[in-house]
Amino acid sequence: MPFPGTTKEENLFSDQIRGLGKTKVLADDRAVITFFAIERLRIHGAEVAREIGQSRSSICRSVLRGEKVISEYPALEAVVR
Numbered sequence: 001m002p003f004p005g006t007t008k009e010e011n012l013f014s015d016q017i018r019g020l021g022k023t024k025v026l027a028d029d030r031a032v033i034t035f036f037a038i039e040r041l042r043i044h045g046a047e048v049a050r051e052i053g054q055s056r057s058s059i060c061r062s063v064l065r066g067e068k069v070i071s072e073y074p075a076l077e078a079v080v081r
Contacts, residue, residue, distance in 0.1 A: 027062075028069045032076070034059055035066025 030052065037043045038059070049059045070077045 027065070031062045031066035031069055033066070034062040035070060038063050039067075 034048055034052070037048050038045055045056055045059045045063075049056045052059070054062075
């Protein structure tokens with residue numbers, strides 16, 4: 001479902017994040033987004049899981065992965081934190 005007021009490219013990105021793509025790039029993107037949503041925005045993991053279409057345990061693993069990805073890229077860490 002597209003978000004109101006978003007471009008076609010933004011909707012394509014959101015569809016990819018919601019999917020179960022297992023490429024490293026998509027997994028890392030999803031991990032950073034879930035980390036930011038849960039740790040910084042304080043959105044409940046169950047809500048993030050429903051929105052992305054994954055299980056709560058998958059989201060928990062994704063948050064840990066997101067923290068690792070962010071720590072590997074200082075520029076990204078400055079933006080997220």
